[in-house]
Amino acid sequence: MATITTSQSGQIETETAPRRLVIPHGLASHLQATPLLLILGFFFVLPILTIVVVSFWDYDFAGLYPDFLTMNYADTLGSWVTWKTYLNTLKFTVLVWALTLSIGFWVAYFLAFHVRTTTMQMVLFLVCTVPFLTSNIIRMISWIPVLGRNGLVNSTLIELGLIPQPIEWLLYSDFAVVLAMVHLNTLFMVTPIFNTLMRIDRSLIEAARDCGASGGQILWNVILPLAKPGMAIGSIFVVTLVMADFSTVQVMSGGQSASVALMMKNQMSLLQYPAAAANAVVLLIVVLSMVAAILRVVDIRKEL
Amino acid sequence: MSKAAEIDIVSVSKIYGSTTAVHSISLKIPAGSYCCFLGPSGCGKTSTLRMIAGHESISSGDLRLGNVVVTDFPPAKRNTAMMFQSYALFPHLDLVDNVAFSLKMKGVDRDARRAKALDMLKLMQMEAYGSRRPAQLSGGQQQRVALARALITEPEALLLDEPLSALDPFLKIRMRAELKKLQKTLGITFVHVTHSQEEAMALADLIVVMNNGRIEQAAAPRMVFERPATAFVARFMGDHNVLSGKVRAITDSIVEMETAEGQVFAVRDIAQEIGRPIDIGIRTDRVRLDPPSDKGLGFQAVVSNIEYRGASVKLTAIGAGSDDFTLIVSDSDYFRKPVSVGDAVSLSWTLEDVVPLGRLSA
Numbered sequence A: 001m002a003t004i005t006t007s008q009s010g011q012i013e014t015e016t017a018p019r020r021l022v023i024p025h026g027l028a029s030h031l032q033a034t035p036l037l038l039i040l041g042f043f044f045v046l047p048i049l050t051i052v053v054v055s056f057w058d059y060d061f062a063g064l065y066p067d068f069l070t071m072n073y074a075d076t077l078g079s080w081v082t083w084k085t086y087l088n089t090l091k092f093t094v095l096v097w098a099l100t101l102s103i104g105f106w107v108a109y110f111l112a113f114h115v116r117t118t119t120m121q122m123v124l125f126l127v128c129t130v131p132f133l134t135s136n137i138i139r140m141i142s143w144i145p146v147l148g149r150n151g152l153v154n155s156t157l158i159e160l161g162l163i164p165q166p167i168e169w170l171l172y173s174d175f176a177v178v179l180a181m182v183h184l185n186t187l188f189m190v191t192p193i194f195n196t197l198m199r200i201d202r203s204l205i206e207a208a209r210d211c212g213a214s215g216g217q218i219l220w221n222v223i224l225p226l227a228k229p230g231m232a233i234g235s236i237f238v239v240t241l242v243m244a245d246f247s248t249v250q251v252m253s254g255g256q257s258a259s260v261a262l263m264m265k266n267q268m269s270l271l272q273y274p275a276a277a278a279n280a281v282v283l284l285i286v287v288l289s290m291v292a293a294i295l296r297v298v299d300i301r302k303e304l
Numbered sequence B: 001m002s003k004a005a006e007i008d009i010v011s012v013s014k015i016y017g018s019t020t021a022v023h024s025i026s027l028k029i030p031a032g033s034y035c036c037f038l039g040p041s042g043c044g045k046t047s048t049l050r051m052i053a054g055h056e057s058i059s060s061g062d063l064r065l066g067n068v069v070v071t072d073f074p075p076a077k078r079n080t081a082m083m084f085q086s087y088a089l090f091p092h093l094d095l096v097d098n099v100a101f102s103l104k105m106k107g108v109d110r111d112a113r114r115a116k117a118l119d120m121l122k123l124m125q126m127e128a129y130g131s132r133r134p135a136q137l138s139g140g141q142q143q144r145v146a147l148a149r150a151l152i153t154e155p156e157a158l159l160l161d162e163p164l165s166a167l168d169p170f171l172k173i174r175m176r177a178e179l180k181k182l183q184k185t186l187g188i189t190f191v192h193v194t195h196s197q198e199e200a201m202a203l204a205d206l207i208v209v210m211n212n213g214r215i216e217q218a219a220a221p222r223m224v225f226e227r228p229a230t231a232f233v234a235r236f237m238g239d240h241n242v243l244s245g246k247v248r249a250i251t252d253s254i255v256e257m258e259t260a261e262g263q264v265f266a267v268r269d270i271a272q273e274i275g276r277p278i279d280i281g282i283r284t285d286r287v288r289l290d291p292p293s294d295k296g297l298g299f300q301a302v303v304s305n306i307e308y309r310g311a312s313v314k315l316t317a318i319g320a321g322s323d324d325f326t327l328i329v330s331d332s333d334y335f336r337k338p339v340s341v342g343d344a345v346s347l348s349w350t351l352e353d354v355v356p357l358g359r360l361s362a
Helices: A002-016 A025-054 A071-078 A080-114 A118-133 A136-141 A143-147 A152-159 A174-199 A202-210 A215-243 A247-253 A260-269 A273-297 B045-053 B095-099 B101-106 B110-123 B139-151 B169-186 B197-203 B221-226 B231-237 B331-336
Strands: B007-016 B019-029 B034-038 B060-065 B080-083 B157-161 B189-194 B206-211 B214-219 B240-251 B254-258 B264-268 B277-283 B298-308 B312-319 B322-330 B344-348 B354-357
Touching (some): A025 A273, A071 A273, A080 A174, A080 A260, A118 A174, A136 A174, A136 A247, A143 A152, A174 A215, A202 A215, A202 B080, A202 B101, A247 A260, B007 B045, B019 B045, B019 B214, B034 B197, B045 B060, B045 B080, B045 B157, B080 B139, B095 B101, B095 B139, B139 B169, B169 B197, B189 B197, B197 B221, B206 B221, B206 B231, B214 B221, B221 B231, B231 B277, B231 B354, B264 B277, B264 B354, B298 B322, B312 B331, B322 B331
Parallel strands (some): B080 B157, B157 B189
Antiparallel strands (some): B007 B019, B277 B354, B298 B344
């Protein structure tokens, strides 16, 4: 009896709604999420899992041997070179972060509050993005003729008689690294801060002025607190980019300075993949905790 | 709490580039009065308020508050406080800090300013919410906080920019009553910008009707209602029908106005010359569905719409060059002798219900 009824009802259904694939509601939403899940799974989760797995493997000059060793971590964390390199990278990060934050804030502030017309705002904003039409490497390398021993800056200063001999620390120094990094990354600060500043209700500034606030007080008590989410998003960009940088450090320091990513690159060129993987996991944890710290200080949910 | 200031506006203009938002207006707002600027959007009422507040520079003319000419003073030096349309509460500060903001700017130390802010919140019955953020409040509560923030500086005049427009109709009426009560308690001058006649009538001691950057009429509500100065005021307040024509004859201080269609209406004299164009206003609630008793006090019309409003019925009729001549009849009068759309009816009124309307010299 039961089988008959089901087959009957099945028949009726196909008759009333022919060629209609009925998908249960819950399944539909899962299906909709699948493409993104697959992309993230293949290109994000899987590689990271691989790195984590490989970081526990054994290796020698000839090959990798699946294993479960903490040796790679012990080597990485136990070596003073690692600590020194991390400190150096952190130093770059802090310097670049502080510089991009202050430059980025003032550029965004000028764009948002002192440029009157929207057209001009957009034009100036696009001007900021023009350097991004060329590659990172080219922008970095173009500093070399400017900063070199016989470069633009040195020769100009000598011509003017301001210095007797070229300044040595302009190129292939920490100064050059920080300068290039600030140049490369400031826009990542400008954009989110500009975005938050544009969202500030202008009547808040009038209200503050009505309450007797001076320009500086408005900046400190109203604009800066309201710009915090944008500053946090920009900081996340800059911190993660600088922590993972190796090309800028290599080119601009002339190989005299080290960064964590550069250390990994060297390990990989020596085929020490598990060591590099362990290093990568440590770096990932450090960067993630820095991002977590930023998010703890500033609530960025309103901006997303 | 503090002394109120008289506000004296002396031929003040506001010019933005090539457009003039406010045309050389002059007005005295008595100390301690509740003044409403009323007009359609773009009439210059908000510009005027912002010039009084100091958030907009005065292109020409002078502004006096109390005994001080404040034309070029910054907002905070004027002893005025402004309440913004969207309240402009600082979203990153709790209510106490919002209210205490101006004291913080003056450098009052933290405990003293928070104590004073709490007192202000108490006055507004908001002390229980002190540690909340503005986003956690309803519209009416936000308004109370904005009031507290504006009043903590003990201003001589409070300037309100469409303060009730963000509220739902029910709350509007409640907050309106609160505003009026507050003004009475504090005794300071309130200047309130609105586009709602009802709001202005309910609140104001002095209604200033503005249009196209000019003051059409500045008078007590009853005066504005009963004796609108211009056709614009009569139309905007909505209680008068406006008929236009030319002066045909003047006899015994009664002016006869002839419309373009050749109908003649009578109105009391207002120093007119024969041939000059004039407008007259006829109270909608005084028009009756009876044949006119006297020449020039009624006409034949065709009913075009009927709206039942409970205690009264609103009829719209076409005739005498007007296609929305409105009359409000009481329900008992209407149902004694009902009419329907398309009926020809006689409309009439008495001479007392007709007001002559002036024209602004442009």
